Amino acid sequence: MLDIKFIRDNKDLIKEGARKKHLEFDIDALIAVDEKRRTMLGSIEAKKARQNEVSAKITTATPEERQALIAEMQLVKAELATEEENFKEVMKEWQTLMVAVPNIPDMSVPEGSTDEENAEVRVWGEIPKFDFTPKTHIELMEALDMADFERGTKVSGFRGYFLKNDGALLNFALWQFVTDNFVKKGFSPMIVPSLVRRETLIGSGYLPQGEEDLYKTQDVDYLAGTGEVATMAYYSDEVIDKAKLPMKMLAFSPCFRREAGSHGKDTKGLMRVHEFFKLEQVVLCEADHQQSVDLHEEITKNAEEIMQALNIPYHVVANCGGDLGLGQVKKYDIEAWVPSEGKYRETHSASYFHDFQSRRLNIRYRDTEGKLRFVHSLNSTALPTPRPLISLIENNQNADGSINIPEVLRPYMGGRSVITLNR
């Protein structure tokens, strides 16, 4: 959500932003509805002012005066009822348009309409050359009894999976390693709900646009696709002490995605599953563009450090305008090398929003002048699981089908350096 005053004063900026994001948005329609809204509001408020004025008079009026005043008010009341009915309609239209106004992408965001036009900004690590035919993570994990996909679908349905034995241990090791790493950096670890209310999802910008990709329960609650949702809403309708900013949180949660638009894509293995886990960085800072930019780079680096420690080759791309969400100002994706596919696949996403989310969620702080301002928000994956296991396992495989455990994970894996079937 953007400020309506800002929208009125910066029509062209909004238009240009929508163009860059390849979104259809009729700004003139919004401005026209807003005009209407303000005119009606003026008329309604004048009538209410009269009501208040007369109400005060009625108490002290003589019985005759009283009758006359009440008669007048009955008239005003009837007029007000019609006007308010019309006003409600206009407000509905206004709200619908307001939540659809896209945030303005940063100047540095590359032009483009799909992820194919994302711009590579850095490459890290060496793509492994195998002197044997490398196996897929599915083959490796099944052979090592680390995962069971057949029983996964039997029990859970399409895209279901089980992680077991070293597969499960490796996953636990990753969580623990990543958590330790971020706690050292001053992030406060949180385990956050996935089952959230509708308003919560509207707050972070996933609804009303993303209805299709969310699971819904019979209690009109939803299953969130990321811990960002609950973590952002944690401070909704609150005023945060400025001294506590920037506030850095590491949220752990199960994540659920219907993958409604991806039927037939990545149907095998751990690439695209309905149910996964994620450690997510969520940051709130002061309403300052440069601070947002600096923190955005910082949380991207934080995520990269994890990939480096795990020795997974990756590159970072700056997402093009068309690949940005409604509220995002800028986004980097980290994509990890997947040997069996011979390409990089997304594992992380780091974005900043300015006050787009905090306006919807009403998260504020008091600045040095004592004025209440909306905080800026950012978030980035710290590490999801199990998707990066694909790269971790495939890149670290040996000719005999065993898997080398990255050094940083060994303390969490009983000191072992390699995963073999017989241990």
Place this chain on the structure above:
RNA sequence: GGAAGAUUCGCAUAGUGGUCGAGUGCACCACCUUGGAAAGGUGGCAAGGGGGAAACCUCUUCGAGGGUUCGAAUCCCUCAUCUUCCGCCA
């Protein structure tokens, strides 16, 4: 799942149809008093929207949404949340 009670300006509370433009205490801020402090005294102490160059005017908000009424913190309905009790339960 059932029953009862509750939700008021940071906290605690008053308030059962007009004088509530919400009182009081605590906390907080400023000033007075003091060598300094405490105590005491005086004053201040919300957010959001609309109009206006500004001074200022005005509307909304007593958990949320509806309703009754000329008028609702107060009466009625629905919902949310919390507390206590019963039932069930990892």
